[in-house]
Structures are given as C-alpha cells and as structure tokens.
Amino acid sequence: MKTLDSAVRALRGTLVWFHDDPFVNDDAMRVVEDGIVAMAGGRIVASGPASEVLPALPPGVRPVSYGRSLILPGFVDAHIHYVQAQIVGSCGAQLLDWLDRYTFNAEQAFAEVLHSEAIARFFCDELLRHGTTTAVTFCAVYPQSVEAVFGEAERRNMRLIAGKVLMDRNAPAALTDTAQKGYDDSKTLLEKWHGRGRLLYAITPRFAGSSSPEQLEAAGALWREHPDAYLHSHLAENLAEVAWVRQLFPDALDYVDVYERYGLLGPRALYAHGIHLSERELGRLAATGTAIAHCPTSNLFLGSGLFRLHAARKHGIHVALGTDIGAGTSYSLLKTMGDAYKVAQLNGQTLTAAQAYYTATLGAARALRLDDRIGALEPGYEADLVVLDVAATPALQLRTRNADGVEDLLFALMILGDDRAVRATYIAGELAHDRDADAQPRRPEVDAARP
Ligand code: GUN
Ligand code: ZN
Numbered sequence: 455m456k457t458l459d460s461a462v463r464a465l466r467g468t469l470v471w472f473h474d475d476p477f478v479n480d481d482a483m484r485v486v487e488d489g490i491v492a493m494a495g496g497r498i499v500a501s502g503p504a505s506e507v508l509p510a511l512p513p514g515v516r517p518v519s520y521g522r523s524l525i526l527p528g529f530v531d532a533h534i535h536y537v538q539a540q541i542v543g544s545c546g547a548q549l550l551d552w553l554d555r556y557t558f559n560a561e562q563a564f565a566e567v568l569h570s571e572a573i574a575r576f577f578c579d580e581l582l583r584h585g586t587t588t589a590v591t592f593c594a595v596y597p598q599s600v601e602a603v604f605g606e607a608e609r610r611n612m613r614l615i616a617g618k619v620l621m622d623r624n625a626p627a628a629l630t631d632t633a634q635k636g637y638d639d640s641k642t643l644l645e646k647w648h649g650r651g652r653l654l655y656a657i658t659p660r661f662a663g664s665s666s667p668e669q670l671e672a673a674g675a676l677w678r679e680h681p682d683a684y685l686h687s688h689l690a691e692n693l694a695e696v697a698w699v700r701q702l703f704p705d706a707l708d709y710v711d712v713y714e715r716y717g718l719l720g721p722r723a724l725y726a727h728g729i730h731l732s733e734r735e736l737g738r739l740a741a742t743g744t745a746i747a748h749c750p751t752s753n754l755f756l757g758s759g760l761f762r763l764h765a766a767r768k769h770g771i772h773v774a775l776g777t778d779i780g781a782g783t784s785y786s787l788l789k790t791m792g793d794a795y796k797v798a799q800l801n802g803q804t805l806t807a808a809q810a811y812y813t814a815t816l817g818a819a820r821a822l823r824l825d826d827r828i829g830a831l832e833p834g835y836e837a838d839l840v841v842l843d844v845a846a847t848p849a850l851q852l853r854t855r856n857a858d859g860v861e862d863l864l865f866a867l868m869i870l871g872d873d874r875a876v877r878a879t880y881i882a883g884e885l886a887h888d889r890d891a892d893a894q895p896r897r898p899e900v901d902a903a904r905p
Contacts, residue, residue, distance in 0.1 A: 458492055458499055466504055468524050468525065469490075469525050470483065470524050471831040472830065482812065483808045489503055497835065524864070526811065527816070528879065529587065530829070532745075534779050536593065538779055548694070549781075556780075564593070571602045585787065585788075592619055592658055593619060600618045611651065614652070617686060624663055633672045637672040637676055641679075656683065662699045673716065674717035687713070690728055710739060719744045720744060736771065743772070747775065751789065754797070756781050774817060786871070840878075842871070843877040874889075876889060
C-alpha cells in the first residue's frame with residue numbers, strides 16, 4: 455500500500471460494511487477484524503487489515519483504538535419529522551386522529567424562529583448520539599423551520615435532506631399554504647439550500663390527504679424544473695387513510711396512481727410506509743425507481759400495519775429505514791432494525807442482521823442515489839462513521855461474550871442495543887459524538903409550556 459500523506463486520522467477496530475445487496479447475495483458483507491479506517495479531508499483514504507494499513511500511515515499518526523467495537527458506515531434515517539420531537543410517545547390514537555390531536559399543535563410552534571432553532575439543535579444532537587449521520591426530515595409548513603434545521607446541519611457539516619411541508623387543505627388554517635405560495639416558498643428554499651455543502655432539498659407534500667390536486671400539480675412542476683432534488687411524502691400507511699384518499703381522488707386507480715398522475719414518482723422520490731399496497735402499486739414503484747422508507751417503530755406504535763419488506767425488495771423496490779419520529783418511538787436505527795425484524799417475523803419471515811444493517815447503510819444510500827458518496831468504508835467515500843460497543847450494557851456484555859461471529863454480534867446489537875451502544879460518531883472524518891466524553895446530552899432550550 456502507498457504511504458498516505460496529508461493530515462490523516464485513523465480508527466482501529468472491526469470494520470463492517472457492504473459491497474452488495476444481502477437480499478440477493480449471501481456474501482455481500484465485508485468484515486475486517488482488527489482493521490483500520492484512515493481518513494483525511496473528510497473522506498476515507500484507506501481501509502483494510504491493520505497489518506496492511508498501519509505501515510502506510512504517516513509517521514506519528516497513531517490510530518484511535520476501539521478494541522472489540524465495530525466500525526460501520528454511519529446510519530441513514532430515511533424518514534423523520536424533526537418538528538415532532540416534542541410529541542414522541544403521545545398515547546391513544548391511530549394515524550388520522552393522531553395528526554389532529556398532537557401533530558398539528560406541535561408543528562404550529564415552528565412559526566417561531568427561536569423555537570425552530572432550539573429543536574433543530576436538539577435534533578442534530580440526537581442524531582449524532584444515535585450514530586445517524588444522514589437524515590431525511592420533514593420540516594413544518596413555515597420556511598423558517600427549514601432554515602433552522604439546514605443552518606444547524608451546515609454548522610456541523612452533516613448530510614441532511616429536508617424540505618418545507620406542503621399542505622393546503624384538511625389541516626388548521628395556521629398550518630396551510632396555497633398551491634402557489636407552497637411552490638414559491640419551496641422554490642426559494644430549494645435554490646438556496648440544494649447542493650450547498652452536504653445539504654439537499656426535498657419537495658415535501660405531506661400526503662395526498664392534505665394537498666389539493668393543484669398543489670400536487672405544482673409540486674410535480676417544481677420537481678420537473680429541479681429533477682436532481684428529492685420528493686418526500688407519505689403513502690398507504692393506514693387503512694382509514696387509504697379509504698379517505700380514494701374518496702378524495704375518485705378518478706385515480708389507487709393511492710400510487712394519485713402520485714403518479716402528478717409526476718411524483720421516480721428516482722429520488724421517497725415515500726414513508728407503503729404498507730397497504732397492491733401488486734400493481736408495488737410494480738409501479740419498482741418500475742419508476744421510487745423508494746420506500748420502512749418505519750417499523752411508528753407502524754407498531756400507531757397500529758398501522760405490517761410492511762412486507764421482502765415483497766417490496768422482490769419487486770426490486772429500494773427500501774431504506776426511517777424512525778418516523780414523532781410517530782416512531784426511538785431515534786435509534788438499532789431499535790428500528792430490531793422492530794423491522796419483529797415485523798418480518800409477524801409476516802412469517804425473517805430479517806438477517808446483514809439485511810438489516812445493509813438497509814440502514816448502503817441500501818439506504820442506494821435508495822437516495824447517494825451510494826457513490828455514503829454507505830461504505832471504501833476509499834473516496836465520505837468519512838461518516840459509527841462505532842458500536844458490543845458490551846455497552848450488562849445484557850449485551852453477557853450476550854456477546856460468546857457470540858458466534860460478527861453477524862451474531864450485529865444481531866445482538868439490533869435487538870438489545872440503543873444509543874448506549876453508540877460509542878462514537880464521526881462526521882466527515884471529525885469526531886462529532888463521543889459517548890464517554892459527552893455523558894450529558896444537551897437539553898433543548900425550549901419553553902416547557904409549549905405543546
Ligand atoms: N401522514 C401524513 N402526515 C404524517 C405524519 O406526520 N406522520 C405520519 N406517521 N404519517 C403521516
Ligand atoms: Zn412520517
């Protein structure tokens with residue numbers, strides 16, 4: 455190996471990443487026990503066995519040693535609402551009532567810049583504490599809620615995809631825009647933020663229930679003008695929602711057809727949930743390159759249903775994982791993988807650790823069309839990493855002491871792990887969270903009386 459130059463930083467531990475899709479290739483996972491990943495200029499410059507990388511490190515560069523810990527590409531949370539951080543774990547309703555009872559109240563507070571900024575800081579802290587290095591987030595209807603979260607992510611050099619919610623009907627007046635205003639505000643935000651540093655813009659109609667045909671038309675027009683931007687929405691989450699959308703769009707064949715009619719399917723279109731879909735609808739998502747964000751903690755919490763991950767993958771649909779905070783119940787992609795496993799079990803199927811971690815890393819990057827930049831530990835990739843402690847709790851310590859190889863360690867972590875197992879998070883090569891040094895997470899500086 456050639457000697458590395460420039461300001462290199464190196465981490466030592468067990469390296470784990472994917473070079474292929476474990477849903478179709480049983481040998482898709484790469485494991486390097488006692489490996490080193492070397493980083494410079496925000497990117498990975500070398501990865502491999504310590505015996506090969508150590509001699510290539512510049513004199514004086516000593517790797518940070520993480521012992522038995524696992525070093526992986528940082529997790530991708532492909533669907534989250536940062537503006538719902540305060541309503542996580544609100545009891546007693548399924549989707550449509552839950553939106554009315556909790557969500558719409560909480561989101562109105564984001565008309566205030568200071569509130570948006572405080573929650574944006576809290577949100578980025580939480581992502582890093584949980585090993586999430588890329589997130590795709592809904593904001594509120596107010597442009598200032600988008601400015602706040604992009605500003606915070608930019609200060610931390612994090613990869614973030616975000617957008618202003620479009621909503622012009624079936625919501626409180628304070629939360630609605632119009633087709634024209636939604637288009638204008640989205641365009642201004644997109645032109646300011648899309649492609650700025652590591653930030654990307656998503657045109658974000660909330661769902662077919664809260665956007666008029668004119669608004670969906672305007673969203674499609676904006677996307678056609680900026681096809682390299684994202685389109686982020688919700689789809690077929692709950693049976694009452696599906697029936698309601700049928701009434702709202704009686705001419706459409708089905709829910710997917712509503713979005714397709716307005717030009718809202720294609721590469722970089724990302725829909726949360728996709729639980730209640732016909733074979734025809736799955737076929738259209740696959741044919742158009744549209745991705746689904748599977749959000750199992752949310753689906754279980756709201757009683758929405760059981761997403762058929764294997765059926766979606768068999769159709770050739772890209773699937774990523776989302777926490778869907780605040781209907782989801784944890785910021786942890788480990789816990790999200792654990793619940794994806796349980797949902798698969800309830801469908802009479804299994805989800806291997808390799809399939810789960812792929813879906814949270816390279817699979818998500820492929821769904822987002824970012825797999826040339828994130829999701830792997832190979833030279834040239836952005837150095838966004840998570841370090842997982844296999845003995846983070848007494849239960850994990852006991853369970854992993856005699857683990858049967860790295861895949862068994864990964865499985866134990868996704869069933870028993872959470873933020874306590876995230877020992878460190880690196881963003882573009884810089885240490886952004888150190889569990890043992892940051893023992894006290896920052897509290898949100900928000901007015902306790904707020905909803
Ligand atoms: N469908 C439309 N809006 C929402 C939302 O905020 N959360 C969830 N889980 N589903 C939605
Ligand atoms: Zn959602």
